[in-house]
Structure formats: C-alpha cells, structure tokens
Amino acid sequence: MRRRALATATVLTASMVIAGCGSDSSPQPTATTTDASPTAASSSTPTSPAQSSSDDTSPESTPTAASSPPESSASAHPGLPATVPEDTSPRSGPGTEDEKVAEVTDVRVGRHDGFDRVVVDFEPGQGIPEWDVRWLEGDQQVQEPGSGKPVEMAGNRFLEITLGGVEDREPHVLEPDLTAVVEVRRFGSFEDVAQLDLGVSTTHGTAREVGFRVDTITENPPRLVIDVAHAGADLEDQTN
Numbered sequence: 001m002r003r004r005a006l007a008t009a010t011v012l013t014a015s016m017v018i019a020g021c022g023s024d025s026s027p028q029p030t031a032t033t034t035d036a037s038p039t040a041a042s043s044s045t046p047t048s049p050a051q052s053s054s055d056d057t058s059p060e061s062t063p064t065a066a067s068s069p070p071e072s073s074a075s076a077h078p079g080l081p082a083t084v085p086e087d088t089s090p091r092s093g094p095g096t097e098d099e100k101v102a103e104v105t106d107v108r109v110g111r112h113d114g115f116d117r118v119v120v121d122f123e124p125g126q127g128i129p130e131w132d133v134r135w136l137e138g139d140q141q142v143q144e145p146g147s148g149k150p151v152e153m154a155g156n157r158f159l160e161i162t163l164g165g166v167e168d169r170e171p172h173v174l175e176p177d178l179t180a181v182v183e184v185r186r187f188g189s190f191e192d193v194a195q196l197d198l199g200v201s202t203t204h205g206t207a208r209e210v211g212f213r214v215d216t217i218t219e220n221p222p223r224l225v226i227d228v229a230h231a232g233a234d235l236e237d238q239t240n
Helices: 002-007 009-020 231-235
Strands: 091-093 102-112 115-122 130-135 157-164 172-174 181-190 193-200 212-217 223-229
Touching: 091 212, 102 181, 115 181, 130 212, 157 223, 193 223
Parallel strands: none
Antiparallel strands: 091 130, 102 115, 115 223, 130 157, 157 193, 172 181, 181 193, 212 223
16 A cells, blocks of 8 residues: 555646645744654664654744754664765665554654754554655755645755655644754645655755665654764765
8 A cells, every 4th residue: 555655646746736736835834853862673773762852843833943952972872873874875665564554743853973863753553654765856946745836945955755654744844953954844644645855954065965874663653764964974085
C-alpha cells in the first residue's frame, strides 16, 4: 500500500494543480526548536538517547527568533557515528511491514557536533512509513503539494522528505537557529502522502549540496532521523 502511495504521488500532484490554482494554503510560520536526540536503537545504525519536548506549533502563530538548542556531541552516544558522510545521493526506504497508516506526531530539531538533526516522530505502536529523502536539483524551489505553487524558504538548498502511508495533520513551519537547517516546513498529508522540506544554509558562498544521513528507529516511538552536515565539516577537505 505504501509503495503505491509514493508511486501515485506525482499523478495526484499533477491532478491537483488545476484544482488548487488560485488558492493559498501555505501554512503560516511558527518558531519551534527542540532537542532532537533519538532514544532507541536504529534499524540500521544504533542511535542516541533523546529528550523530547514541543512548543506551540499552531499555524496561526507569528514567527519569532528561535533559541539555539544546546550543542551535543555525537560521540557521547554509543553506536552513533561522530560524523555525517559526504554522500549527497538520494536515500529511500520501504518502511516497516505494517498495514496501519502511520501518523506524524512531532518534528524536532537539534544541533550536534558537525551536523544538525531533524527527527520525525510517529505514533507509538505504528510502523515507519515508506520514505524518500533527496536534494532538490540546483536552484529548484520547493513547491506546495497539489497547487505546485513555489514556496519561499530560508536557505540556499532544499532537502525534501516524502512519506508514503502516513498522515500528518499539523502543517506548520519551524525556524530553528541552527548551523545548517534554518527552516523546516511541514505541508501535511493528502491521500496518505506527506511532504516536508528542509531549508539548508550551505554557507561558504556556494549552493553546493552537503552530506546527509538517514536512520530509522523502530522502537516506540518509531521515528525517522535525518542528519545534515554543517558545510564546514563537509567541505573542509574539498577546497583544493
């Protein structure tokens, strides 16, 4: 069911462009910054203990400057790699074998040594949905699902997360004070497909992609963990 959801997402988006013309359903920004250390062992790579908290994320709130989360060292969490690889290629996964539609309950962010972390939490007792994470090409802008309307976001490169077999009822915007990830936009879901986009500052006067890593955690609550390298850490050895 989930593979069909992602496979048909493009067709659904195209058909909704006509219906969505002239409407503006972009969520209004809000500022939320929370610690995003995962708490259970990853299905592929063990991950770190976490502290979970949420601020008000109502779409009607006016954005304010988010406070910087405390920097934490990845080496303090056994089994979690201390660095993010330079690999910038798309990543995808089939999710867990669960017929239930997963529900997004929270999105958290945090700064670590050399990378920023974004954690997508799902309802306890449910599986992890089918997922795909990739950089938008070149200067391609984020587009609102359905209408195809370009969406202005902070950052100079954009990492897009697509989830199939999932329900996200709380579209909103996070504007964290981090090194790489400067905006997280949740568009909500339609027909069990959800889209989230990360606005990333690659700095150094370049729009070059930076490396990222994706982990899944199946213990409750199940979650998807995306680590995005700080530009200095990723480009340091590539200046020649």
